Amino acid sequence: MGKSRTKRFKRPQFSPTGSCQAEAAAAANGAGEEEDDGPVAEFLEKLQHPSAEVRECACAGLARLVQQSPALPGLARRDAVRRLGPLLLDSSLAVRETAAGALRNLSACGGFEVCDDMVTKDIMTPLVALLKECSAGLDSNEMSPQEKKDQNRNATENIANEAVNVLWNICECSSRAVSIFNKEGCLEIVLKYLSRFSTNVDLAISVAYCLQTVTEDNPDLLKSFSATALHVLESAMVCPASSMEYILLKTLVAGTIWNLKDVIPSKSQAEIINAILKILSEVLEMDAVEVVVQMKEAETQRLKTAAETEDILHNANGDDLMEDEEMEEIPHKRKARKKTFISDLLPPTDKELRETIALLTAQQTALEIIVNMCCSEDPSDDEWEDLSSSDESDAFLETSFSESGGQLLSPLCLSHEIHTALTNFFIPKKVFEKTASPSSIAVDICSRHPPWKPLIRKMNTIQCRALVGLQSLVSLLDVDHLGGAPVLQTLALHLSQLLFAQPDFVKNADFLEAISSALRALLQTMASKSIPQCMTPDQLMSFCKASIHSSNVGVRVNVVSILGITGSVLAKEDGTLETLQTSKLRHKDWIRCRHILLNKTAL
The missing domain is CATH 1.25.10.10 (Leucine-rich Repeat Variant)
Known part of the structure; x- marks a missing residue:
């Protein structure tokens, strides 16, 4: 990926x-x-x-x-x-x-x-x-x-x-x-809007989204960034995080500045990269479950207080307050003013829900920026989509598999500045933690309140982004920087549990692609360092059979690679034949599964 x-x-x-x-x-x-x-x-x-x-x-x-x-x-x-x-x-x-x-x-x-x-x-x-x-x-x-x-x-x-x-x-x-x-010259205009972040955070967030989009792969625009323009971005990135919305703003601006790295003087590269990853680290460190619980309790208390205030006003006005229906029956009386409840004056969008969405969006964005930092020249998502026809995808998979011995993607590379910053800010650990399934407590809270229900999907998206981030980090960093062999084995067990804990994982295309990518990278790294694998042959075949008919080329690429990696490991171990026969993973079954994955059709 x-x-x-x-x-x-x-x-x-x-x-x-x-x-x-x-x-x-x-x-x-x-x-x-x-x-x-x-x-x-x-x-x-x-x-x-x-x-x-x-x-x-x-x-x-x-x-x-x-x-x-x-x-x-x-x-x-x-x-x-x-x-x-x-x-x-x-x-x-x-x-x-x-x-x-x-x-x-x-x-x-x-x-x-x-x-x-x-x-x-x-x-x-x-x-x-x-x-x-x-x-x-x-x-x-x-x-x-x-x-x-x-x-x-x-x-x-x-x-x-x-x-x-x-x-x-x-x-x-x-x-x-x-x-x-x-x-x-729209850049100058939107930067002027961004400079108003202290008084209008909504406008600033919209501009930050826009800038993150237009600065990606746009060398002509990068030439237009003056020192003044960079100062506006810097001011927004270091603004006090007085609310979750400002945290989102800082994260988006950090993503924009990452896109501008090519125009930043080399002497400032390390400083800028550290500033960006410090923000991303702080965002990922926040406990989204705790925020969901606190914000929902705050919303409940606010609505309760508003209702009590309405009752107090209603009781205070007593019989002196008339409704329009009563006035229609008594036309000769002076018309009373209408009731104005406190809830009528509240903003149409609940503040607590907005704050929670802002944090979850910031965490999703942070994970995406980390993946972009770690990306190499591997096929992008768009290129996977281009391999849509059976002939093209099959030829690609066959050639890649035969030339790489089952390891479809080559190791990634990373600059020293980014490598150092990733480890100094404990980014791997924080990304690993975000791969966990959404908390049952948060899911239950959101399920019971319709306006909050879409947050469940948001939390699932964060998990998928974290799995993609895990894939990149495992491919990039040394085993020691990842925590050593015990941590990798724990991660492998964690991913297996995530996968088989969801009986309908095949139906979730995003999750299936993300976790198969993470597993592929992790197993490849473990194999290269002779670290014992975690998936049993039965689990492997169960996973492969479930992925046979996936329409997602990326999933099939990952599974074919996992097959190759596991096969290479088993071939080097003593007693492999007995293990394969016991699990019914015979050579012909292996070839059949691989062939089905490559051709998307059952034999």
């Missing part, structure tokens, strides 16, 4: 607020009952309405609608991108924000083809213009602390946040969008 790339993970999406929220939700809920793209046509028609409020509601409706796959073809047929584009520069700030939100959701839900089509339809022109206008608007609003709370200023930052998210999604999917980013 090659580099771990943050390509199409699920994106945070725009949610309409204000008077249009109910209308947008109703439209989305009823969309499936309409014929063809009726709701799409209705909303697109309203985009041209003279009333700004109607245009805003139409954009909000589209923002909800595009999250449903059946709506995407209708949006494409009716040229929604060209109709939404001009509204990014609408005279109404509310329309600008909701139009950017609709495009954000479209780019997040539509995938590579939709994003590429958005660039073809010239969405970058109004988008870049909007980013420049927001930047100019923030410059003109350099006021006193009290004036900084001005509604227009907040609206400008909200619009900028939505626009940056659109830019991030499109640049992640389209090289043409990245070229436009370079040409139009």
Whole structure:
């Protein structure tokens, strides 16, 4: 497996607020009952309405609608991108924000083809213009602390946040969008947004995501980074971690600075690498289970306090407070004010859930950065996907297997600075710890509360990223730096337990590829150092048979390599024949399993 790339993970999406929220939700809920793209046509028609409020509601409706796959073809047929584009520069700030939100959701839900089509339809022109206008608007609003709370200023930052998210999604999917980013000088604009991290962490996080994307494999952009630009990144990376969201920001900026390593003076390389890995180490050291428990308890207490406050207000007002229904029955009485509960004033997104998501995302990102640090010229994930046809993949596997004696991938190499930093900050130990299955306590808490349930998948993703990180570290570091032979044997036993503790592991493609990669690297290292293996022949055959029909080329590559490694080890041991016969792993069975894996079809 090659580099771990943050390509199409699920994106945070725009949610309409204000008077249009109910209308947008109703439209989305009823969309499936309409014929063809009726709701799409209705909303697109309203985009041209003279009333700004109607245009805003139409954009909000589209923002909800595009999250449903059946709506995407209708949006494409009716040229929604060209109709939404001009509204990014609408005279109404509310329309600008909701139009950017609709495009954000479209780019997040539509995938590579939709994003590429958005660039073809010239969405970058109004988008870049909007980013420049927001930047100019923030410059003109350099006021006193009290004036900084001005509604227009907040609206400008909200619009900028939505626009940056659109830019991030499109640049992640389209090289043409990245070229436009370079040409139009978007770097200076987004760095100005990032510099506001102390007052708007949400905007800063969006910019950090975008920068991490556009700085990867983009030498033209790297030349544009001045000392001032690097200072902005440095300031964000060393900012106080006052919340989990700031921890996420620091982690993302660390990933961006890693992408910039080629333009950093050689005399500063070691210092920068140490600063990056210090942040990653601190992120991985945090106990996610403890955070989940604490944050859920805090949320429960906050809601309980809010409910008690509501009861106190209700009892205090007593009979003096009337509902609208009562007033309709007594029209001659003076109308009483409506009840305003504390919960009505709380933010629409729970703070505790946001904080927990931020930490889990930071840990996932940290693991991905570590894998990227350790990557070599091995086939990347994209190249595995290119080996999709049976002929190409079979030829690749056969050639690799025969030429390498069962060890399909060559050992990786690592610079002295990175090697030293990895060991000084105990990165191997912290990555190993993250390979454990999600805590039953955290899973139980999240399972019992629907808004928290998606965090279970997030925790599973962290485990998979850690397994990929384990593979890289085992391939890179000396046995002594990994803790010696006893630690490797413990790891091997741990991976076997992880694998066979899940009877349906074959159904989890990500987990299967990650753990097979880790096992392959670990067994190869143990074999090279004559460290006794851990998998029994029966376990090996069970694993191989389960992986025979995997459609994932990477899984089959790993299993074929594991077969070769184990076979080489067994061939050097005394009494191998008896062991093989006892386990029914005869030579012909071995060849049959290998042949099936190579050809993806049962004999």
